[in-house]
Amino acid sequence: MENTTEVLESKFDTLFGLAKRSFEEIMLEVTGEAIQADGEFSIQPENRLSLSIIIGISGNTNGRILLNTSVDYGKNIAVAMNFGDPLENEEDLHVYLAEFANMFCGRAATHINNAFGKREIWISPPAIFSAKDLDIVTPNVSSMKAYYECSLGKFIVDMGFSENTYDEF
Amino acid sequence: MSKKVLVIDDSPFVFKAVSKALEGTDWEVAGHGLDGQLGIEKYIETRADVITLDVTMPVMDGLEAAKKLFEINPKVKIIMLSAMGDETLLNQARTIGIKHFLTKPFQPATLQAKLAEAFE
Numbered sequence: 001m002e003n004t005t006e007v008l009e010s011k012f013d014t015l016f017g018l019a020k021r022s023f024e025e026i027m028l029e030v031t032g033e034a035i036q037a038d039g040e041f042s043i044q045p046e047n048r049l050s051l052s053i054i055i056g057i058s059g060n061t062n063g064r065i066l067l068n069t070s071v072d073y074g075k076n077i078a079v080a081m082n083f084g085d086p087l088e089n090e091e092d093l094h095v096y097l098a099e100f101a102n103m104f105c106g107r108a109a110t111h112i113n114n115a116f117g118k119r120e121i122w123i124s125p126p127a128i129f130s131a132k133d134l135d136i137v138t139p140n141v142s143s144m145k146a147y148y149e150c151s152l153g154k155f156i157v158d159m160g161f162s163e164n165t166y167d168e169f
Numbered sequence: 170m171s172k173k174v175l176v177i178d179d180s181p182f183v184f185k186a187v188s189k190a191l192e193g194t195d196w197e198v199a200g201h202g203l204d205g206q207l208g209i210e211k212y213i214e215t216r217a218d219v220i221t222l223d224v225t226m227p228v229m230d231g232l233e234a235a236k237k238l239f240e241i242n243p244k245v246k247i248i249m250l251s252a253m254g255d256e257t258l259l260n261q262a263r264t265i266g267i268k269h270f271l272t273k274p275f276q277p278a279t280l281q282a283k284l285a286e287a288f289e
Contacts, residue, residue, distance in 0.1 A: 029274050081182070083189060083277065092185075099182040103273045106225075106252020110272075113255035123225070123253075125179075 009142075011061070012161045015112055016144045019065060019159050022107035027150070030100065031080040037146035043070055043154050050134040053101040056124035057109075060116075063141050063161035065105050065123075071130055073153025080152065094128050101126040172288060173199035175217035177208030177234060178250070179226040183273070187221060190277035196284060205229025209237055212245070219287045221250040221271075224258065235265050246287045250275070 020037055027035050043050060049071040057063045069077075071093070078087055078096035087093060105123045113120050129136070141160030148155045174196055176184045184201040191198060199215040202208025206229045212220060220238065224231040231249065238245045248269040249262050259270065269287045271280065 026274065081186070081274070083186075085189075092182075095180070095182045099180045099273075102180065103252045106254075106273065110253055110255045113257060119255070119257050125225075 008163055012142050012144070014115065015061065015161060016146075016159050018111040018115060019108040020146045020157060022111055023067075023104050023146070023148070023155075023157050026100070026104045026107055027148070030077065030103075031150075031152055033150050033152070035148050035150045037148055037157075039149070040145075040147050041149070041154060041156075043068055043073075043156060049130045049132060051097070051128065051130045052134060052136055053097055053126050053128050054136065055101055055105040055126045057105075057121045057161070058124065058164075059119065059121035060164055061121055061161050062164050063159065064138060065101075065108065066136060066138075066158040066160070067101055067104065068156040068158060069153060073155065076152040097128055098126045101128075171195055171197035172219070172284075173197055173215060173217040174284060175199050175202065175208065175211055175215055175220045177202040177205065177211070177220060177226075177231070178223035179203050180223070183221075183223065183250070186275075187280065190275070190280045191284075194281055196281070205231060205234030205237075208234055209241070212238060213241065219246045219248060219284055221248045222267075224249065224251040224253055224262075232261055232265060235262070235267055239266050248283055248287050 024035055051069050051071045051074045053067045055065045074097050077100055078093050081096050109121050109123050138160050141162045143160040146157045172195060176187050188198045199217045200211040202211040204226045222231045235247055247267050248271055249267050250271045252273045254272045271283045
């Protein structure tokens with residue numbers, strides 16, 4: 001019998017693979033640019049704000065998807081979502097990015113639920129943080145990261161999971 | 170005469186995107202409901218020709234709203250416009266009576282084609 005840890009690691013690998021595929025699909029559909037995860041880098045823009053969007057995952061697997069970028073790169077995504085036109089109002093940026101995260105995580109949930117043949121996960125509304133020197137820490141989850149660099153900027157998809165233990169209660 | 174579409178979605182972005190996608194067409198956005206309950210009230214007020222309906226919303230989700238919309242008008246035309254589209258969810262939606270589906274993100278031409286399909 002397989003070690004429980006190995007089973008979970010294999011499951012989390014599958015979930016992460018499907019989440020990466022979802023991000024690549026959504027970027028292609030929104031921006032028209034095909035991207036692939038490559039390398040490793042940090043996003044610490046000088047004189048620019050970091051931007052992180054968090055979406056919670058609940059269901060048989062708990063966790064969160066974190067999309068890290070900068071405000072400037074986020075603006076590029078928002079313009080692409082606005083069919084190439086500049087935003088009428090700068091304050092709309094968070095509205096656009098929240099929906100971008102919702103589309104990405106909704107696609108991930110779709111692929112994951114179809115792969116597992118049941119309602120494996122559900123997603124919660126996004127929360128957006130922008131600040132200088134922003135660090136978001138999520139203890140007690142197994143975290144995996146994918147790094148993307150394209151014409152619109154740099155993006156890090158950080159996905160953390162933990163198996164639901166509600167049946168212990 | 171313009172045909173009317175009602176957008177029921179908790180994201181203001183979707184309302185903006187649908188409005189922009191339909192500029193210069195014979196479709197007019199008749200209103201925006203930010204949750205299922207408000208969407209039903211907007212439908213009663215506008216009697217839109219087609220509704221775009223999100224699934225995950227506060228107060229009342231899209232599936233519950235669709236059930237009530239079909240009670241109000243069994244012939245109501247609904248396009249489920251959602252970021253989620255797994256088979257379990259689609260089957261639930263089909264059981265309720267929803268026949269048209271569009272996954273976010275969408276391009277203007279795709280939305281226009283889907284509206285035309287639902288309107289027929």
